Amino acid sequence: MSFATWRWLVMKTRDSRSFFFTFATFCGVIPGIIGYGVMQVTNSTNPELEARLRKSxxxxxxxxxxxxxxxxxxxxxxxxxxxxxxxxxxxxxRGETLTRKPYQRIQPVPKPDDTVTTTTKAQ
Known part of the structure; x- marks a missing residue:
């Protein structure tokens, strides 16, 4: 999109409320309808296909x-x-996964140790 086209689009949407709502509908609703249609076409609820995929x-x-x-x-x-x-x-x-058993109580996760360890170089 060229700079002149962009300026024209901005001016039209600023000056005309009906153009703004038409443009917003074109940019939001139309792609939503197309996406919904694609999802409906590609979504298979075929029980035989699902059973075959689970079996393999x-x-x-x-x-x-x-x-x-x-x-x-x-x-x-x-x-x-x-x-x-x-x-x-x-x-x-912390990148961990907690799993619990019904009879097992998980203790709270301990806080990191606040002590600072220092190392010195041997001379």
């Missing part, structure tokens, strides 16, 4: 699916029981 899945994919399903169920159960889940967030920020 690799073992590690199936295992990860089960693990993720168990973790999600565990997390949703904690939320339903209104348990404190802040330690999960802290662990996630």
């Amino acid at each position: 899945a690799r073992p590690d994919t199936v295992m990860m699916g089960k693990v993720n399903q168990e973790r999600l169920a565990e997390y949703l159960g904690e939320l339903k029981q209104k348990q404190d889940t802040n330690d999960r967030y802290v662990a996630a920020l």
Whole structure:
């Protein structure tokens, strides 16, 4: 888009309210409708296809699916029981994953040690 075209577009949208709403509709609603249509066309809810894909899945994919399903169920159960889940967030920020068993109580994540270690070079 050239500079002159851009200036014309800015002036038209500033001066004409109807042009502004037409342009906004063109830029927002039309791509949304096109995207929705593409998603509907490419989304297959064919049960036979889904069963075939699940049957041909690799073992590690199936295992990860089960693990993720168990973790999600565990997390949703904690939320339903209104348990404190802040330690999960802290662990996630540190790159860790906390898993809990119903009979096991996770202690709060310890704070980092505030002591500073210094090293000296031997001369």
